[in-house]
Amino acid sequence: MRCLLCLRLSWQPICENCLNRLLTPNPTKRVLEDGLSVYSFYGYSEISKLLHTKHTYIGAKVFLQLSQHAILPFLEPLENQELYALPIDDHVRNGYSHSAVIAKGLNRYLKPIYRALRAKNRARYSGQKLSVRQKQKRNFRLTCRGASDVILVDDIVTTGSTLMEANKICQKAGINVLFAITLADARG
Numbered sequence: 001m002r003c004l005l006c007l008r009l010s011w012q013p014i015c016e017n018c019l020n021r022l023l024t025p026n027p028t029k030r031v032l033e034d035g036l037s038v039y040s041f042y043g044y045s046e047i048s049k050l051l052h053t054k055h056t057y058i059g060a061k062v063f064l065q066l067s068q069h070a071i072l073p074f075l076e077p078l079e080n081q082e083l084y085a086l087p088i089d090d091h092v093r094n095g096y097s098h099s100a101v102i103a104k105g106l107n108r109y110l111k112p113i114y115r116a117l118r119a120k121n122r123a124r125y126s127g128q129k130l131s132v133r134q135k136q137k138r139n140f141r142l143t144c145r146g147a148s149d150v151i152l153v154d155d156i157v158t159t160g161s162t163l164m165e166a167n168k169i170c171q172k173a174g175i176n177v178l179f180a181i182t183l184a185d186a187r188g
Contacts, residue, residue: 004050004062013062014050023047025070030185032160036167037179040157041070043188051155051184054098063098063155066183067105074181075109083178084147085110088154088166089119089138102183103153110151116144117166138162140169152180 002008003015005022014023025041032038044051050066053059085106087099103112119138144150152166163180170177 040185158186
């Protein structure tokens, strides 16, 4: 296969050279209206081409590679703690769930809880304005039991409405959301 960025032959969708030279993570923190802290590792404009692979088969490998490259070093201080990764709406589309793939990439430090936070509303929010997102809530169904401390996982934070809605339902269920992690922040 060829690297998606430089087109050199590579065993992975992104070669080691491009990962280390072009995709240096820059962790940023954004605090949402409800107080939830969201840590992102790239600006959307930096990796938009790679994020758009979520609609293709190769996207699963891209998202796994990015999560391990960017997020794992950030989570290293949390080693030896019993923490869970709760992927946002990990319903399988295009053969896989991008949020579940990210959570899988973090399993060295976080235990993923799959199929636990699913949206009843299947509307796609990609490219939608804030007003549309606010009118069409995700209407999450939470089936998570026994996890006390979780980290919400998603690919992009845009308006923050999805993460705030997920945080709210977790709080109602007595689950402590420590913070959220996304690969990219749309404001960047």
